Each structure stands twice: as structure tokens, then as C-alpha cells.
Amino acid sequence: MISLLAQISNGDDLYVAQNIFWWFFAIVTVIAAVKVVTTDNIVHAALHLVIVLAGVAVQFVFLGSEFAAATQVLVYIGAIVVLLLFGIMLTRGSLGDDGLVDTERRGLGALVALLLFGLMAFSLVDGFEDVLLPEDSRNLVEVTTPIDTDIDDDEFIRQTRGSDTAAIGDAIFESYIVPFEAVSVLLLAALIGAVVIARKE
Amino acid sequence: MISTLSSVLLSTVLAVEIPYWGQTSFRVLGGLVAILLPAGGLVYVYLFKMMSFMQSRLGPMEAGPYGSMQLLAEVGKFLQKEDIVPAKADRVVFLGAPFIVLLSTFLLLLVVPFGPDAWFVDLDTGVYFAMAVSSVSVIGILMAGWGSSSKYSLLGGIRAAGQLVAYELPMILAVVGVVIQAGTLNMNEIVFAQANGEIFGIGVIGNPYILTQFVGFAVFLIAIQAELTQPPFDMPVAESELVAGYMTEYSGLRFLLFFIGEFATAGVFSAIAAVLFLGGWYVPFLAPEHNLYNVLGPLVLMAKIFGVAGLIFWFRFTYPRFREDQLQRLAWKFLIPIALVNIVITGVLKVVF
Numbered sequence: 001m002i003s004l005l006a007q008i009s010n011g012d013d014l015y016v017a018q019n020i021f022w023w024f025f026a027i028v029t030v031i032a033a034v035k036v037v038t039t040d041n042i043v044h045a046a047l048h049l050v051i052v053l054a055g056v057a058v059q060f061v062f063l064g065s066e067f068a069a070a071t072q073v074l075v076y077i078g079a080i081v082v083l084l085l086f087g088i089m090l091t092r093g094s095l096g097d098d099g100l101v102d103t104e105r106r107g108l109g110a111l112v113a114l115l116l117f118g119l120m121a122f123s124l125v126d127g128f129e130d131v132l133l134p135e136d137s138r139n140l141v142e143v144t145t146p147i148d149t150d151i152d153d154d155e156f157i158r159q160t161r162g163s164d165t166a167a168i169g170d171a172i173f174e175s176y177i178v179p180f181e182a183v184s185v186l187l188l189a190a191l192i193g194a195v196v197i198a199r200k201e
Numbered sequence: 202m203i204s205t206l207s208s209v210l211l212s213t214v215l216a217v218e219i220p221y222w223g224q225t226s227f228r229v230l231g232g233l234v235a236i237l238l239p240a241g242g243l244v245y246v247y248l249f250k251m252m253s254f255m256q257s258r259l260g261p262m263e264a265g266p267y268g269s270m271q272l273l274a275e276v277g278k279f280l281q282k283e284d285i286v287p288a289k290a291d292r293v294v295f296l297g298a299p300f301i302v303l304l305s306t307f308l309l310l311l312v313v314p315f316g317p318d319a320w321f322v323d324l325d326t327g328v329y330f331a332m333a334v335s336s337v338s339v340i341g342i343l344m345a346g347w348g349s350s351s352k353y354s355l356l357g358g359i360r361a362a363g364q365l366v367a368y369e370l371p372m373i374l375a376v377v378g379v380v381i382q383a384g385t386l387n388m389n390e391i392v393f394a395q396a397n398g399e400i401f402g403i404g405v406i407g408n409p410y411i412l413t414q415f416v417g418f419a420v421f422l423i424a425i426q427a428e429l430t431q432p433p434f435d436m437p438v439a440e441s442e443l444v445a446g447y448m449t450e451y452s453g454l455r456f457l458l459f460f461i462g463e464f465a466t467a468g469v470f471s472a473i474a475a476v477l478f479l480g481g482w483y484v485p486f487l488a489p490e491h492n493l494y495n496v497l498g499p500l501v502l503m504a505k506i507f508g509v510a511g512l513i514f515w516f517r518f519t520y521p522r523f524r525e526d527q528l529q530r531l532a533w534k535f536l537i538p539i540a541l542v543n544i545v546i547t548g549v550l551k552v553v554f
Contacts, residue, residue: 043347047294050340066326070333078336078369085343086362089355165326165386 022062029055037109046084053077067165228321235310239468239506240461241272246507247514248464255518279460282453287350290450294348299451299458301341306462308334309469314389316482316498317489327388328380331473332373335428338466339365342437342447345459349450357446360525361437364427367532368434372424374540378417378547379410379477388473392481396489406485411478416543418478420536425470426513427532429463433520436528467510475505 032051039045053076060069172180219227249271253260261268286295311334312327314320324330339362346358380386383394398408411418427434430446438446448459475481482498483489494501523531 043291043294047340047344066324066330070326070330074329074333074336077340078333079366082336082339082343082362082366085340085347086359086366089343089347089359165329 018062022059025055025058025062029059042088043085046081046088049084050077050081053081067168232307232310232321235313235315236307236465236469237461239472239503239510240465242507243464243468243510243514245269245272247510251511251514252518276457279453279457282456284453284455285450287450289350291348291350294344295450296455298341298345298348298447299455299462301344302338302462303341303458303465305334305336305338305341306465306469308337309466309473312388313469313472313476313502314392314481314498315502316495317389317492319482319495319498320389323387323389326386328376328386328391328473328477331388332369332376335372335470336365336369338462345451346447349447351450353443353445353449354447357437357443357449360443361430361447364430364434364437364528367529368424368427368536371420371532371536371540372428374537374544375417375420375424376477377540377544378414381544381547381551382410382413388476388481392476392483393489395480396483407480407483409478409480414478414543414547416539417547418474420540420543421474421478422509422512423531423536425467425474426516427528428470429467429513431463431467431513431517433516433523434528435522436525439522467513468506471506471509471513472502474509475502479505479509481505 029052032048032055035048036045036052039048053072057069057072057077060066060072245268249260249268261271264270264274286292309331311321312324312331314323342361342365343358346354346356346361349355379391383391385391385394395409396407400408400412430437437443438448443449448456451459482494482502484497484501487493487497
């Protein structure tokens with residue numbers, strides 16, 4: 001995505017726009033996240049959660065990982081929040097605030113949130129330090145086939161462009177095949193368990 | 202389509218460099234054209250004229266020649282109407298819902314290629330992205346259903362959400378066959394794979410995947426019919442039970458947005474089906490690398506959109522409504538197993554050949 005934009009603009013002005021939008025989406029995400037826990041209306045909380053998750057997806061796009069962004073949208077927005085909203089609307093159709101959302105354990109919640117934030121911030125900073133995002137993440141993949149020099153620019157891009165989705169697929173089914181299968185079995189077990197619990201007779 | 206087209210034209214023929222904001226404006230303009238043109242065309246050709254023909258009546262005839270300006274008259278009518286918000290409605294959620302539904306349509310359009318160089322975004326994850334953003338519209342529909350503070354709307358919203366979640370699965374699974382065969386998720390590369398493909402060594406017409414993936418095509422068409430909540434899958438907006446489902450309380454501009462959203466989504470889904478199964482902007486006997494496709498491609502794709510949408514609307518006007526349990530049974534017990542078997546067979550054949 002970034003590489004794509006870079007190709008189009010051929011200039012530094014791109015990064016200005018990118019920075020502005022990064023801050024815009026970051027601020028929107030944080031405000032929505034605060035709203036999720038402070039609102040008294042449970043449907044509003046769920047809808048603010050949609051904004052938070054969409055904001056995270058946008059940040060994935062800024063990091064050049066479209067696949068993670070699409071997965072974020074598909075799984076969290078398209079499935080999990082829909083399921084949440086579905087459950088809320090089936091069980092309580094009332095509009096307006098319902099006092100049940102607020103709890104007395106605010107301090108404890110804040111403490112856990114702070115601890116989690118510290119842990120994740122530390123691990124991110126410690127793990128990546130000042131690694132910069134490569135300017136063109138698609139060109140990282142080594143080109144093995146000889147490139148025909150007679151072709152035009154578009155064809156050159158098409159041939160040399162590595163595919164990060166393909167890299168993710170290879171990684172899952174080569175290096176991480178055992179965890180992947182374990183997760184599959186776990187999900188299957190959860191599915192069967194849900195059916196067993198739902199059918200009592 | 203227009204954006205890249207004009208940028209290619211301007212930069213190669215006239216040697217003009219378009220600034221970033223200019224390209225962005227072109228893209229927005231191109232997006233509006235690519236959304237509204239098929240949507241309006243589909244409404245006129247199919248909803249106004251084909252439906253009337255099938256019901257032995259003329260349809261709109263007064264506004265313009267053969268009623269061709271009827272759509273503009275309808276839009277004008279909707280724009281004049283008062284934008285009513287029910288007194289007890291959740292105002293922000295109610296007002297925002299149609300825009301979320303339309304947003305999903307616009308995001309879907311992003312990855313549709315109109316020619317070898319005429320695309321909005323050439324995403325590496327094209328098909329996957331399309332499947333992901335198509336699920337965003339459910340949020341908008343649930344917002345409309347809940348925010349209207351009406352029991353008809355709520356029931357319609359819940360029915361719609363249940364239906365859309367159920368039919369998303371067969372839709373995604375139907376596409377997997379194509380992805381396996383093409384070996385890529387990128388929409389434009391899927392078109393190239395079809396254009397350069399061969400069937401038993403004969404590559405004259407390429408290999409449009411409808412020939413090898415006809416099961417996937419059938420499942421995909423049924424699934425998008427359900428995603429559009431059109432008859433026979435119109436339980437969420439069943440007028441005899443729920444007035445108009447989640448759209449009951451909407452009037453004026455916002456009803457128009459839902460209406461545009463429905464037909465624009467029909468157009469975009471048809472475009473995706475055309476790209477995945479019918480070869481997209483490619484026509485036989487003209488090499489896919491040819492520059493002519495940047496002009497010809499959008500027209501070819503438009504023709505294919507109308508072909509696929511014709512099937513969708515034919516079903517719409519022909520079949521009676523499903524019952525809710527039949528609807529769910531069709532998705533979970535019929536379409537999903539078929540799609541899964543299709544994936545397995547495609548995978549085996551891919552390895553064998």
C-alpha cells in the first residue's frame with residue numbers, strides 16, 4: 001500500500017499526508033477506546049469498539065501489512081462485533097442508557113489496563129527499537145528469475161513485486177504448521193462444545 | 202478507472218505530472234462514476250423495464266424517452282422529502298447507519314480492476330480484502346435496526362444480520378476455488394491468469410473460470426443474492442410482515458442512500474463475480490497486455506456486470522420468498538458443504554494437473 005502510494009506520488013509530500021492521517025486515526029482510535037469504557041449505553045460501547053478495531057486496521061495499513069488489516073476487518077468487525085451486537089439486541093432491545101454497564105471496580109480495571117499497556121509498550125519498544133519500515137516492503141522478496149530489461153515500468157513492477165500474502169501463507173504452512181493445526185483442533189473442540197452445551201436434551 | 206486512465210493519458214501523451222491531490226480527486230470522481238453509473242443503469246434496465254416486461258406492463262414511460270429519465274425524477278422526489286428522525290430514535294446511530302452501508306459498497310469497489318492499468322488500488326490481497334469489507338455493511342444494518350427504536354426495524358435488523366453472517370461463509374468459500382486455480386489473491390492477476398489460461402491446451406478464449414468453477418459460480422451467485430437481501434432472500438425487508446424491515450423509519454435522502462446502496466452493491470458484487478469467473482475486462486482474441494484495454498476494459502466489464510446482474514434480477518423477479526428456517530438450512534446444510542467439496546476437488550485437480 002505504502003509502496004503503491006510512493007510510486008504514484010514520487011515525492012516526499014506523501015509522507016506529510018501519511019503523518020497527518022496517522023495522527024488523525026490514532027487520536028480517533030484512542031478517543032473511541034476511552035468511549036468504549038465510559039459510555040453508559042452498551043450498544044454505543046459496541047459501536048465505539050467498531051471504531052477502535054477499524055482504527056487498528058488502518059494502522060496495519062500504515063505498517064504496510066494489508067493482509068493483517070483485512071483479517072482485522074473480517075474477523076473482528078465482520079464477525080465478533082456483529083455477534084456482540086446480535087446478542088445485545090436479542091437480549092435487550094431497550095434504547096437509552098442502562099446502568100448495568102458501569103461497575104464499582106474502576107480502580108482495579110484502570111490498574112490492569114495500565115499494567116497491560118506497560119507490558120505491551122515495553123515488549124514493542126524492546127522488540128523493535130528503532131527499526132524503520134522498509135520503504136518498499138514488496139521489493140524485499142529476492143527476485144530469482146532474471147528480469148527482462150526491455151519491458152516497461154508497470155511490467156517491471158508486476159514482475160519484481162514480492163507478495164507478502166504469499167509469504168504469510170508459506171510461513172503458516174511451513175514453519176508454523178504445528179501451532180496452526182493445534183489452533184484448528186482447539187477451534188473445532190470449541191465448536192463441538194458449543195453445540196453440546198446448546199442442545200441440552 | 203478514470204483516475205488511472207487519465208493519469209496514464211496525461212503523463213504519457215501530454216507529459217503532464219498530476220500532483221497527489223489531483224490524482225486523489227480523480228480517484229474520488231472515478232469512484233462515484235463507477236458506483237452510480239452501474240447502479241442507475243441496473244435500476245432502469247432491470248427494476249423498471251425488465252420487471253415490467255415480465256409482468257406484462259410497460260413500466261415508467263412518461264419521463265424522457267421510454268421513461269429513461271424516471272430515475273432522475275425519483276431522486277428529485279426523495280431529495281425533496283423531509284428527513285424524519287423518530288422522536289425516540291438513537292439520533293446519531295440512526296443518522297449514521299446508511300453511510301456505513303454505503304461505505305462498505307465503496308470499499309468493495311476499490312479492488313475491482315477495470316483494465317490492465319485502470320484500477321483504484323492494486324491490492325495484493327484483493328479478493329480477501331473484498332470479502333472482508335463486504336461484511337462491514339452488517340454493522341450499518343444493525344445500527345439502522347436498533348437505532349430506529351421500532352420493533353419492525355429491530356426484527357428486520359436481526360434477521361438481516363443472521364442472514365448476512367450465514368451467507369458470507371459460502372461466498373468466501375466459493376471464491377477459494379478461483380484463488381486456488383489462479384494462484385493469487387490479486388484481482389488483476391486473476392484476470393491475467395484467466396486471459397492466459399488454457400483448457401486442455403486450447404487457449405483461444407483463455408480460461409474463464411466459470412467453465413471450471415461453475416459450482417463456485419453458482420454458490421457465489423446465490424450467496425450474493427442473499428447478501429443483497431433481494432427476493433427470494435428478502436426476509437429482513439419482507440413488506441407483508443415487517444413493513445420494510447430495518448428501512449421502515451427512513452425517509453428522504455437516507456432512504457435513497459439505502460436504495461442506492463442496494464443497487465450499487467448489486468453492481469459491485471456483479472463486477473467481482475465478472476472478474477473472478479468471467480475474465481473481468483478481458484475479451485478473447487485481444488492480448489491482455491494490449492493498451493487498448495485501458496479504454497475498452499471498463500466497457501467490457503460493464504457489459505459483464507449487466508450480464509451477471511441480469512441473472513440476479515431474473516431470480517429476484519421470479520422466485521417467492523424463503524421461510525427463515527429454509528433460508529438458514531440452504532446456507533448451512535447445502536451451500537457450505539458444496540463449497541467445501543468444491544475446494545477439495547479444485548485442490549486435488551490443481552495438484553494433479
